[in-house]
Amino acid sequence: MANVFEAVSERDTLAARRAARLAVSEFNAAYCAVLDDGDLKDWPRFFTEDAFYNITSRENFDDDRPVGLVYCEGRGMISDRALAISETSMFGPRYLRHYITNERVTGIEEDGTVLAGCNYQLIETLSELPEGRLHQAGRMIDRFRPQEDGSLLLASRIAVYDTLLVPNALVLPV
Amino acid sequence: MANVFEAVSERDTLAARRAARLAVSEFNAAYCAVLDDGDLKDWPRFFTEDAFYNITSRENFDDDRPVGLVYCEGRGMISDRALAISETSMFGPRYLRHYITNERVTGIEEDGTVLAGCNYQLIETLSELPEGRLHQAGRMIDRFRPQEDGSLLLASRIAVYDTLLVPNALVLPV
């Protein structure tokens, strides 16, 4: 049997990172499709029960300030947020679209947790702004936990925005 | 010999979808490179003879209205459109660039047809607008038909835009 050290070195190879990146890429496309469709009830199912979810500014992140426009500890809080957004019916006259690029896997931990990141843009279109505009641009810092069926769930997603239009009471998920 | 059911289950696996996604990604990059170069004469060759091509608004698409700014049934109509756009020489003082992200394969049918989707942006640059602007943002809903040589052709592409600047008589292909 392989000992832990061998298990690690076996796991975190270039080939393992490449396979993980393809899986992360599939995850992100499915995740964004749910947000883009505007139906947030399926959004929490992309997270583990104990997941951490945070949207914070680059300035706060760089200064290690544990705050954020959105700050959720556990899938329960993520579900609450999904519900709150749905009930304020922001999605009627507003279209959103997420663009994920520059996906990277920066490490794979002993237990299989995948450390990943990407850049993102969120474009919003309003009826009074039919030409659309950049609503948010930044990067994601993610931890994915592999599940028994081989799928991935987010154990942690920190969205660090460079830029944010915030004319809204409720911040849109990314 | 495998019966139909086995053939299906063999085809539409995670590995098959991943391989298909990589092929779709290569297709999309080559497709957009032709559009970005502004030489539309090569554009129709990405479609099957009986291909359907449609550019429509998210509102019309969600309401199942079979209309569109562009609506082509068959490669013949797609070629006609390419010619019409070339002849109005819209590409002189205008640069276009397509950005494809969030590529997904959502299924593979029995005959090998690949169901796929992606998000897109079209950035345009005009001599009087050298800083560029978002011209169109939305998603593609695609059906790719594998050819005998292993390549893919579009049997159907529906571009559903959230947002569209339409100060133009002729809509640009995406």
Added chain:
Amino acid sequence: MANVFEAVSERDTLAARRAARLAVSEFNAAYCAVLDDGDLKDWPRFFTEDAFYNITSRENFDDDRPVGLVYCEGRGMISDRALAISETSMFGPRYLRHYITNERVTGIEEDGTVLAGCNYQLIETLSELPEGRLHQAGRMIDRFRPQEDGSLLLASRIAVYDTLLVPNALVLPV
């Protein structure tokens, strides 16, 4: 032993291009992460000693004019540029983010050099412009040279911009 012709045909297959594209994609994500972090001292290490680096307009590129806003022959000049940008401390109140899409491998040469391309956007955020804006959009034309350890280095990167906001004395690297 394989002769040269066999070596070529073996190398430049669909499978080889796909593997190369995944490697290029990993390269680009790591490259952009360094630029996005704003710490340019690591930027030159992505290039070969004799690398060519050029940022030029689509108009100049199409007319074969060997000029550019940035024009570096060799890693020495690239390092000089990194230093110059750092010293003018442009990165204090400015955030940058690079978005790479449409990555393609268009060929693999006999010596293993990978010919590749992609589209890019550069979004900038300034303290006086917190909503961000498109700073540059265009495409990359790249030559990657495989190293002995299996990694890639850029032997040549030509960034051809469709659009450019140039209110800056020093052009930002892409």
